[in-house]
Amino acid sequence: MTGRLSPVKYIEELQLEAFQYLLDHAAIYRESWINIYLSHYLKLTLAKKTDKSSRENYNSYATAILKRMKIYGIKNNNIDKNKIVGTFEKWENKNHSRYETLMTYGALVRMLEKIKNVAKKRNMLIKDFPTIGSLPYGSADAMAIQVPESSKYVIIFNIGIFGFIRVIEHIIVQAYSFKVGNTIEFSFNREIIIKTINESPILQKQFKNFLNACILQGNPYQTPYFRIKTPQLELARYLDECSKLFIMAHEYAHILRGHLDYPAFQQVSIGYSEFNVAKFNHQLELEADKIGLLLLNQIAYDGGYLNTALAGIELYFSAAELIDKAFATLEYGDDTPIESITHPSFAVRRLTIKKVLPKIISNKQLIVQELLFADAVKLVIDTLWQKTKNDYMNYHKKGIKPGLIFLKNL
Numbered sequence: 042m043t044g045r046l047s048p049v050k051y052i053e054e055l056q057l058e059a060f061q062y063l064l065d066h067a068a069i070y071r072e073s074w075i076n077i078y079l080s081h082y083l084k085l086t087l088a089k090k091t092d093k094s095s096r097e098n099y100n101s102y103a104t105a106i107l108k109r110m111k112i113y114g115i116k117n118n119n120i121d122k123n124k125i126v127g128t129f130e131k132w133e134n135k136n137h138s139r140y141e142t143l144m145t146y147g148a149l150v151r152m153l154e155k156i157k158n159v160a161k162k163r164n165m166l167i168k169d170f171p172t173i174g175s176l177p178y179g180s181a182d183a184m185a186i187q188v189p190e191s192s193k194y195v196i197i198f199n200i201g202i203f204g205f206i207r208v209i210e211h212i213i214v215q216a217y218s219f220k221v222g223n224t225i226e227f228s229f230n231r232e233i234i235i236k237t238i239n240e241s242p243i244l245q246k247q248f249k250n251f252l253n254a255c256i257l258q259g260n261p262y263q264t265p266y267f268r269i270k271t272p273q274l275e276l277a278r279y280l281d282e283c284s285k286l287f288i289m290a291h292e293y294a295h296i297l298r299g300h301l302d303y304p305a306f307q308q309v310s311i312g313y314s315e316f317n318v319a320k321f322n323h324q325l326e327l328e329a330d331k332i333g334l335l336l337l338n339q340i341a342y343d344g345g346y347l348n349t350a351l352a353g354i355e356l357y358f359s360a361a362e363l364i365d366k367a368f369a370t371l372e373y374g375d376d377t378p379i380e381s382i383t384h385p386s387f388a389v390r391r392l393t394i395k396k397v398l399p400k401i402i403s404n405k406q407l408i409v410q411e412l413l414f415a416d417a418v419k420l421v422i423d424t425l426w427q428k429t430k431n432d433y434m435n436y437h438k439k440g441i442k443p444g445l446i447f448l449k450n451l
């Protein structure tokens with residue numbers, strides 16, 4: 042990849058490389074989550090061949106969305122086909138890759154706008170705002186990359202991370218009982234949570250299905266569908282928002298603080314491509330976490346859902362840690378995660394975030410509430426893992442190997 046490229050062109054090149062790689066290895070990746078990406082690409086090429094207009098493409102996307110909403114029992118009278126097509130057309134004018142999946146892109150734009158607003162308020166705005174995109178690169182996160190021979194940056198989300206976060210959050214919110222009064226109150230009491238999990242074989246089964254889908258099949262979307270009800274669904278939505286916002290704010294912080302301008306670049310290979318990323322430095326990672334927390338807290342405070350901010354971060358930490366544990370158990374028969382060269386351990390990241398919180402929020406009561414929910418998120422995932430660990434030890438003894446969740450374990 043040579044020559045000066047615009048950020049969007051650069052993302053397109055990365056995506057085309059990825060598609061080509063996936064096409065070449067289609068047989069191997071058949072059951073992996075990145076296969077979703079591949080089918081998306083094939084659809085695009087097909088559309089080009091038949092010269093379908095984008096309007097027609099949007100129409101068929103809109104039909105698919107409405108159909109899915111019906112299957113999942115989601116009712117929203119404000120949404121109709123014309124509105125969805127209109128939204129797509131609005132995104133069309135944005136500066137994005139031709140190979141972007143529109144749903145994912147729309148969600149990314151919405152998040153980036155929120156970060157932009159808060160960054161402006163806090164005097165943390167980057168003049169040359171990063172361009173966003175998605176890529177099927179395997180590991181459950183996002184990354185900030187410098188465009189070659191340019192001073193511009195892109196933030197790339199792994200295509201599978203949205204589904205990954207959505208399924209796990211829908212599982213864990215079921216462990217919180219609630220009381221309906223004037224407001225809805227969730228209980229984050231330790232004993233009650235553990236009791237709920239112990240007495241719910243369905244929840245344990247959903248968790249195991251999710252883990253198997255991620256680890257054995259390499260595709261969180263393979264988790265058998267289950268439905269949850271409001272108000273737990275509402276709670277899951279806030280967790281979802283905070284989790285993804287934190288991931289994006291963390292990457293934003295790397296660019297804001299010039300972490301990628303550090304002279305010591307490191308080339309990272311992720312199966313089909315190589316990137317220049319900031320030399321892995323745990324100090325820089327923790328700094329990005331702190332700024333991510335600051336930005337997320339401000340957004341959540343303004344939006345009236347501060348209680349879920351830290352819990353959203355914890356959801357991401359615990360879920361990613363869970364994948365590491367399950368992966369290590371399957372490979373080595375021991376759930377101590379293999380140390381990452383890129384990031385500090387989740388225990389260190391968690392501790393840093395908790396230490397920084399009182400510097401961001403002065404109201405002690407608000408801190409207590411944030412911590413309460415965050416600890417409850419960790420408790421549910423840890424408790425469910427303890428119940429599933431033995432199955433993974435048995436898989437290990439039987440020689441069952443992990444699926445292709447990671448193109449390359451960074």
Ligand SMILES: [Zn+2]
Pocket residue numbers: 291292295326329
């Ligand atoms: Zn980072």
